[in-house]
């Protein structure tokens with residue numbers, strides 16, 4: 001696609017986000033994070049040139065490579081994948097805007113140690129396994145609030161900003177919707193939480209209608 005074609009294409013995505021958010025309220029603002037994990041630095045530059053600023057990656061080495069290559073551009077980097085403890089320092093070297101996948105207490109405690117040693121803080125979202133799927137990372141819904149409070153108490157260098165969740169892996173829209181509603185109801189109970197990150201290319205409109213204010217769009221943003 002040419003830049004113009006890509007812009008027209010992205011406009012249709014933005015219009016869909018806009019329509020969904022207005023169904024909630026004119027005051028309900030939704031941020032789009034473009035997930036670039038299947039895309040190149042060139043693809044990211046193209047999206048940047050038509051106005052996109054926030055990008056997400058799920059592998060530390062890919063994030064690092066792209067952040068270095070695109071160092072000149074004022075991009076916002078989000079880390080959205082499972083973080084292995086031995087990669088924490090590599091992630092912190094990039095100083096991402098938001099770590100969206102804080103998925104265990106163990107990881108939080110280890111992250112706290114590394115942050116303290118570097119005299120840094122990091123904005124994070126707690127990942128919720130709202131559909132209770134074996135294959136997914138994250139806190140189980142029944143433990144989420146208690147664990148959130150524990151992290152606030154024990155990890156002063158972690159700034160918890162809210163929650164992230166991946167919709168249920170199902171063909172049944174009711175099951176997917178239930179998973180979003182579960183995440184949203186936890187989000188509403190958390191102190192000072194302002195970000196509810198849910199919704200991907202296949203389900204973002206439903207996620208927004210369930211209260212999401214941050215969508216992570218990969219394939220649909222890059223037309224892959």
Ligand SMILES: *Cc1c(COP(=O)(O)O)cnc(C)c1O
Nearest residue numbers: 035058080200201216217218219
């Ligand atoms: C890949 C990924 C996305 C984007 O997925 P698409 O279906 O391509 O929009 C969003 N969130 C997470 C956590 C991902 O790993």
